[in-house]
Structures are given as C-alpha cells and as structure tokens.
Amino acid sequence: MRILSGAAAAKQVGKIAARGSRYEEVEPVVRRIIADVRKQGDRALRKYAERWDGLPPRESVRVSEREIQAAWKAFPSELKTSLRTAAANIRRFCEWQKPVEWTCTRQGITVGQIARPLDSVGCYVPGGRYPLVSTLLMTVIPAQVAGVQHIRVISPQPRAEILAAAGMLGVREVYRVGGAQAIAAVAYGTQSIPRVDKVVGPGNLYVTAAKKLIAFDCAIDFLAGPTEVVIVSDTGTPEFIAADLVAQAEHDPDAISLFVTTSTRLGQAVAAEIEQQLAELPRTNLARRSLARNGAVLVAKNLADAAGFVNRFAPEHLSLPGGADGLLDRIESAGSIFLGDWSAQSFGDYASGTNHVLPTGGVARTRGGLSVSDFVKCISVQEVSRAGVRRLAPVVAEFARAEGLAAHARSVEVRK
Numbered sequence: 341m342r343i344l345s346g347a348a349a350a351k352q353v354g355k356i357a358a359r360g361s362r363y364e365e366v367e368p369v370v371r372r373i374i375a376d377v378r379k380q381g382d383r384a385l386r387k388y389a390e391r392w393d394g395l396p397p398r399e400s401v402r403v404s405e406r407e408i409q410a411a412w413k414a415f416p417s418e419l420k421t422s423l424r425t426a427a428a429n430i431r432r433f434c435e436w437q438k439p440v441e442w443t444c445t446r447q448g449i450t451v452g453q454i455a456r457p458l459d460s461v462g463c464y465v466p467g468g469r470y471p472l473v474s475t476l477l478m479t480v481i482p483a484q485v486a487g488v489q490h491i492r493v494i495s496p497q498p499r500a501e502i503l504a505a506a507g508m509l510g511v512r513e514v515y516r517v518g519g520a521q522a523i524a525a526v527a528y529g530t531q532s533i534p535r536v537d538k539v540v541g542p543g544n545l546y547v548t549a550a551k552k553l554i555a556f557d558c559a560i561d562f563l564a565g566p567t568e569v570v571i572v573s574d575t576g577t578p579e580f581i582a583a584d585l586v587a588q589a590e591h592d593p594d595a596i597s598l599f600v601t602t603s604t605r606l607g608q609a610v611a612a613e614i615e616q617q618l619a620e621l622p623r624t625n626l627a628r629r630s631l632a633r634n635g636a637v638l639v640a641k642n643l644a645d646a647a648g649f650v651n652r653f654a655p656e657h658l659s660l661p662g663g664a665d666g667l668l669d670r671i672e673s674a675g676s677i678f679l680g681d682w683s684a685q686s687f688g689d690y691a692s693g694t695n696h697v698l699p700t701g702g703v704a705r706t707r708g709g710l711s712v713s714d715f716v717k718c719i720s721v722q723e724v725s726r727a728g729v730r731r732l733a734p735v736v737a738e739f740a741r742a743e744g745l746a747a748h749a750r751s752v753e754v755r756k
Contacts, residue, residue, distance in 0.1 A: 345639035377524035388521035412507030433693030448728025457487035462526035464541030467496035486715035523550035527558035566594035576661035582613035607637035654704035
C-alpha cells in the first residue's frame with residue numbers, strides 16, 4: 341500500500357477527491373433497456389431476466405410466499421438468532437429516527453407537521469458475488485417502521501438466505517429480477533410487478549444508471565457507487581486499522597480505502613499489517629486489486645489538515661480510532677462515523693442498528709444514509725383563526741400586490 345506525503349499526497353488527494361462517476365459509459369444501454377421494459381412490460385423483463393439473471397423460461401418472476409416461508413423454516417437456528425438480533429437493533433434505531441409530529445399556536449396562527457408513509461417502495465437487494473442479506477434488512481426495516489404498506493423486494497437469483505430474511509420480516513413480495521430491467525419494472529410497472537413510489541438500495545453500475553434515468557418518474561434514495569472508507573488516526577492500533585481497510589476493499593475492485601495520519605511510523609506499520617492480513621485471509625485477490633488501485637496511506641501535516649481532507653472527500657465510512665481526540669467536532673461530511681478503537685465498520689454493516697446504505701461519491705456533503713425519513717412525507721399543516729386573519733392579512737396583501745397578484749390579496753381581505 342502506497343505511503344504518500346507532501347506534494348505526492350496532495351496530488352493523490354486531488355485525484356481521489358475529484359472522483360467521478362462512470363454512469364455515462366453504460367447509460368445508452370440502460371436507456372434502451374428501460375424503454376424496452378416500459379413499452380413491452382413482462383415480455384422485455386423476462387427476456388432480460390432470462391439472459392442476465394438466470395431466470396428459467398417457465399419460472400414465475402414472483403417468488404411464492406410458500407417458498408419464502410420454506411426458506412425461513414429451513415434456515416439454520418444459529419443464523420436465525422443472528423438475523424433476529426440484527427433486525428431488532430436496526431428496528432430500534434429506526435424507531436428513534438422517526439420524524440416527530442408537532443403543532444404550535446401563536447397569535448391566532450397554528451402551524452405544525454404531520455408524517456405520512458409512502459404507499460409503496462421497491463427495495464433493491466444485489467445478487468452479485470455474495471447474498472447481501474444485510475441489505476434486505478437495511479432497506480425493508482426502515483420502510484416497515486415508517487408504515488409503508490407495499491414493500492417489493494427485487495433481487496436477481498435471490499438465494500435461500502435472502503428469502504429467509506424476507507420470511508422473517510414478513511415480506512410477501514419478492515421478485516427474481518435484477519439490473520436495469522428490475523429498476524424499470526418497479527418504476528413503471530409491468531404485468532407481474534406493480535409500480536412503486538420510490539426505489540431504494542445499492543447496486544452495480546447498471547442499477548445506479550437506471551436509478552438516475554428513472555428519477556424524474558419515480559423517486560429514488562440516492563446514487564450509490566463503489567464503497568469508500570477513510571480512517572484518521574495518529575496513535576491507533578495498526579492491526580485494527582488494517583483490518584477495516586481490507587474489509588471494505590473486499591467489496592469491489594473500485595473500492596476506495598484510505599488511511600490518513602500524522603505519523604509516518606504508524607502509516608508504515610499499517611501498510612505492513614495490511615500485507616500480512618492479505619496473506620493470511622482466503623480469497624483476497626479482489627481486496628488486493630482494490631488496495632493497489634485505490635488504497636493509500638496519506639501523511640498529513642496535522643489533524644486540522646486531515647479533517648479538511650475528510651470534509652472535501654465526504655467519505656461513505658469514516659473511522660476515528662485512537663489518537664483523534666476532538667476530531668469529531670471538525671467533521672462536517674460523512675455517511676457514517678465509527679468512533680474509537682473497537683468500532684469496526686462491520687458492526688455498522690450488519691448489526692449495530694445504523695444503516696449501511698450510505699452515500700458515496702461525495703454525496704455525503706448533502707445527505708446522510710438511508711433512514712426512516714426516506715420513507716415518509718412530512719406534510720405542513722396550518723390553521724388561521726379570525727384573530728390570526730386580522731394580524732396577518734395586511735402582511736399577505738402587501739406581498740401579493742407587490743407581486744402583482746391581486747386575487748391573492750383579495751382572498752385574505754374578504755376574510756377580515
């Protein structure tokens with residue numbers, strides 16, 4: 341793993357902080373897929389699902405409830421316990437997240453906020469290299485806590501683990517499709533899959549490009565690219581730091597794994613520890629490629645410079661282990677933050693309760709991760725009494741006439 345300081349570190353920081361998307365590369369293909377599914381419905385959906393998702397020609401797109409329940413019943417008891425524990429922690433955190441309804445009355449004017457759930461959502465659960473059971477929990481449970489009535493899970497070739505988790509949560513609609521064709525199906529609806537109000541969840545480049553293209557017709561959470569981690573410390577434990585960097589690197593060859601420190605000695609120790617862990621772990625080729633391409637130890641002049649880099653980069657995951665005292669107060673942009681030596685990012689990935697569907701590519705400069713708020717509408721409510729009319733009508737009338745809207749002015753004046 342490269343150790344960079346001074347001008348070399350500054351150059352690398354600029355290169356990484358300016359990371360761009362590759363959506364444009366696949367947009368022409370994705371645009372055709374979306375148009376095809378939108379026009380031909382199930383016919384196009386099945387064509388692509390059979391070609392890319394491994395859907396057998398005569399198999400239903402929708403997984404039967406019997407199959408979902410059978411997967412849960414057959415699930416090993418020790419894994420059931422882990423699923424239940426993780427789900428309970430995520431649900432509890434989501435309950436704490438729920439938007440608050442409130443009202444306030446002052447001088448004859450009552451204003452307030454009510455929260456209402458979306459009617460339907462599509463939760464995308466990637467197939468890919470491994471069955472991401474945790475992603476099903478992270479997308480479905482916030483929707484359930486928000487009160488969404490129709491939750492539709494879309495996943496290419498959903499394995500027994502995915503179906504078992506759906507069964508545990510009481511999900512009744514699971515569809516064996518993925519990619520851009522699945523996003524198009526839930527965004528516009530087909531004969532087999534009803535349309536939804538919003539699509540959430542991470543996916544590959546084609547899924548992300550599809551979400552971008554349908555965003556004017558169907559709401560989305562955000563565009564999520566390859567995973568990212570930044571760790572900032574000057575006295576942390578090399579073994580722990582290296583383990584977190586390698587863990588995120590094994591997700592994707594384009595994953596970004598950065599360690600920022602003021603200590604060259606610690607940076608060297610972390611780099612050496614990474615090599616040792618890669619040698620000891622099975623199947624590390626992906627992580628090794630990722631770290632070679634997008635991994636680095638950046639030696640900063642001081643923690644203030646380190647914090648400045650973090651806020652410009654706005655990482656998906658940010659770890660602040662030992663030796664970063666006071667740094668949290670300087671952080672303005674990150675998807676999820678892990679404090680202290682013992683807070684491995686994997687706890688957030690699976691079971692601490694926080695959500696692992698997080699913004700990447702600098703999106704954390706403007707929003708946090710997926711939450712209950714993504715599944716509700718906060719609606720403003722107001723009531724003006726006769727006394728309130730007398731106080732506020734002159735103000736509104738002045739504004740309305742200044743804007744040339746005489747009927748607006750009259751609508752309040754007739755009530756005086």
